[in-house]
Amino acid sequence: MTEKPGVEVGGGLLDRHTTDLYDALSDLIKVYQFRDRNRVHCHGISVTECYALEALDRHGVLTLNELAARLYLEKSTVSRVVDLLERKALVWRHAHPEDRRAVQIGATEEGKRLHDRIAGEAKTRYRDLVEAIDPDARPVVIEFLQQLAATAKKPPPGGGCGCGEGGG
Numbered sequence: 001m002t003e004k005p006g007v008e009v010g011g012g013l014l015d016r017h018t019t020d021l022y023d024a025l026s027d028l029i030k031v032y033q034f035r036d037r038n039r040v041h042c043h044g045i046s047v048t049e050c051y052a053l054e055a056l057d058r059h060g061v062l063t064l065n066e067l068a069a070r071l072y073l074e075k076s077t078v079s080r081v082v083d084l085l086e087r088k089a090l091v092w093r094h095a096h097p098e099d100r101r102a103v104q105i106g107a108t109e110e111g112k113r114l115h116d117r118i119a120g121e122a123k124t125r126y127r128d129l130v131e132a133i134d135p136d137a138r139p140v141v142i143e144f145l146q147q148l149a150a151t152a153k154k155p156p157p158g159g160g161c162g163c164g165e166g167g168g
Contacts, residue, residue: 033047036122039121043114043117049090051071052067053085053115053118056091057112057119063096063102063104064082090108091108092106093105
């Protein structure tokens with residue numbers, strides 16, 4: 001059996017890399033989860049509301065089901081989020097013209113301006129991160145993160161919640 005350089009038989013290196021990735025992502029997520037939550041709240045919305053505005057800004061008008069799928073949340077949860085955003089005049093909701101059971105949701109001009117302001121502040125902070133990475137490595141780091149995000153979006157094998165309990 002021919003071994004590839006850097007690959008250990010029995011998954012030892014793969015196991016170590018998996019643990020290292022888990023630790024790195026856990027640290028990164030905690031930093032951004034809590035720091036971004038505090039920064040977004042300064043604008044009078046929650047992180048979930050901000051993610052909803054981002055999805056509507058990025059993808060345009062969506063149905064409630066489409067928005068729920070993009071946010072990885074239950075439809076009932078997203079409906080409550082949309083209610084809050086609608087009360088703040090950041091989104092609008094109308095009956096779907098072709099499906100009486102569905103509603104369409106879009107960001108208002110004020111919602112788009114708020115999302116642009118929050119995203120602009122985040123990009124200013126991220127610029128410092130990008131600047132700290134070797135310029136030759138930046139495209140590789142960004143491509144890796146894009147591939148990681150795309151892979152993470154895929155449903156777990158066998159469906160369900162992915163917790164190993166067989167639930168949905």
